[in-house]
Amino acid sequence: MKARYGEFLIRNWEQGDRTAAAAVISYVLSEYGLGWEPNGADRDVLQVEECYLATGGEFWVIEHQSQVIGTGAYYPVHRGEKAVEIRKMYILPSARGLGLGKYLLQQLETAIAARGFQQIWIETASVLVEAVKLYESKGYEPATGVETTRCDRVYVKFLQQPKT
Template structure:
């Protein structure tokens, strides 16, 4: 993955990104009064190779002026048929409000669809109001079965495969 949105580079995570990516996530969680859980909900960002890359997922970082300012990834889950969960979609406050979140979500969805997945699940917290608005305005439907302690919302989106559209 190597994509540009305005002055932002979205690229594949590299081993040297582990601390910077973790700091972005920890910082955004703290901004909203949510705790950093390195042994729980946030273990995946410390073990990207095991949790994302080895399972058939992807993990990306967003760079602006050579600094990591955001993250996003997905990996396959057993929750549904050909399903993935989008995880760790976080942007620092300085890069919000320019359409980057929507662009990142679309890029993730495109990558997921290209790999033949059919369902995308997302867990979030109501306090992350911008995220909730982003998901709801992009076709994610409320579902049940939250699995992450700090989250109180779960959404699902069904992708139409290319074969379904007759193309």
């Protein structure tokens, strides 16, 4: 993955991004009063190779002036048919309100559809008001079955399959 959005570069995660990506996620979580859980919900950020790359998922970082300012990722899950979960969509406050989150979500959905997945699941917390608004505006439907302790909402979106 390599895409530009204005001055921002979205690219595949590299080993050297581990600390910066974790710092972005930890910062945004703390901004909303949520805890960083390196041994729980955030273990995947510290083990990207195992949790994303080895399972058929992807983990991306967003750079601005060579600094990591955001993340986005997905991996296959056992919910429904041909399903993935979008995870770790976080953007630092300095880069919000520019349409970057919408663009990132669109790029993730495009990559997911291109790989033949049919369902996208997202778990989030009500306090992440901007995220909730974004998902609902992009056709994500409320669902049940939250699996992450700090989350209280789960959404699903069914992708249209190309007609053959």
